Amino acid sequence: SIASADMDLNQLEAFLTAQTKKQGGITSDQAAVIAKFWKNHRIKIHESLINQSRWDNVLKNVNWRVDLKSQSRHIDQINTPVAIVEMELGKNGQ
Numbered sequence: 346s347i348a349s350a351d352m353d354l355n356q357l358e359a360f361l362t363a364q365t366k367k368q369g370g371i372t373s374d375q376a377a378v379i380a381k382f383w384k385n386h387r388i389k390i391h392e393s394l395i396n397q398s399r400w401d402n403v404l405k406n407v408n409w410r411v412d413l414k415s416q417s418r419h420i421d422q423i424n425t426p427v428a429i430v431e432m433e434l435g436k437n438g439q
Contacts, residue, residue, distance in 0.1 A: 347383060348390050357383055406433040 352360060361376040371379070383390075408431040417423050 347379075348394060351387075351391050352383070354380075354384065402434040402436060404432060405435040407431070 347357060347360065350356070357380055361371070361380060364370045365373055365376050410429050412427045412429065413424055414422050414427075415424075
């Protein structure tokens with residue numbers, strides 16, 4: 346639950362304090378070790394959970410523009426906006 350909640354250090358301290366006060370909970374030494382480990386590895390653990398929760402493709406880049414015709418054989422085509430969207434997809438983790 347520490348990792349899934351992506352707890353900051355204040356939340357972690359409150360959580361571990363509650364765990365030490367629980368019947369059959371953890372010791373203060375165990376809480377200190379968990380806190381130190383989380384402080385040193387929180388970002389790596391969070392990134393790993395994100396990568397594991399993604400499915401196949403991810404959005405790598407988006408480019409877009411809106412074009413307007415300023416000249417045309419047919420008057421009704423002038424100033425008609427056309428949106429062009431380019432999306433680059435990639436595999437998870439690449």
